[in-house]
Amino acid sequence: MVFAGKRPNNLGISNGKLASCPNSPNCVSSQSPDASHQIAPLTFTSTPEEAITNLKQIIESLPRTKIITESKDYLYAEFKSALLGFVDDVEFYLDRSANVIHVRSASRLGQSDLGVNRKRIETIRANFK
Template identity: 85%
Template sequence: MIFTGKRPNNLGVRDGKLAPCPNSPNCVSSQSTDAVHQIAPLNFTSTPEEAIANLKNVIQSLPRTKIITENPDYLYAEFKSALMGFIDDVEFYLDRNTNLIQVRSASRLGQSDLGVNRKRIETIRAKFSELN
């Protein structure tokens, strides 16, 4: 049984912002202001071009990932769970003014994700910081 759900239509960057998290706890965002959803953005000291290339390498090094959209300031990837095939939508927006990469990771289906989205971003952060 595969639980992929439909790709959300609110993905992408609008006015420098990623989509807000829904009320369910299965989403984290560096642009969220509430404690349930808040997570720190990624920071970098390299050039923006190197930062996005490094981030892409980190994402591609993780299992069951597929980069869907890629441009100089934005990456969108789908992460599939090993057991049931749940898909999480993960976005990264590089803000050239602040040397930060805003992040959003959200499950498509269900309520709780048992902290999977938060753990994923922290894994990406650790691997990314080794490169930057």
């Protein structure tokens, strides 16, 4: 795919944090300090194991999605756009002490995403129990 771009090399968890968002508006993160990129983390009342299993099932139910990396406290998935195959990198980090799952969703290419990354996380949140 022409619009897939290269997988970033800054993904994953470093000192309990997901990578920062770039300056472009096509990224949201629950750990971002600035309002334009900020989004609330997912919260859960189940066990952490049930929460991550539930999250994985939601991700797998969404179209054009592929889970790339998975561990007990981390999920990384690629989401492809229907039309041109643009790829977004979406990460989830389970913070057991806070009963939240931090999220980061970022487009690989371009500047604006027309709110797609924020909308995706809110769709996942609406299905997350």
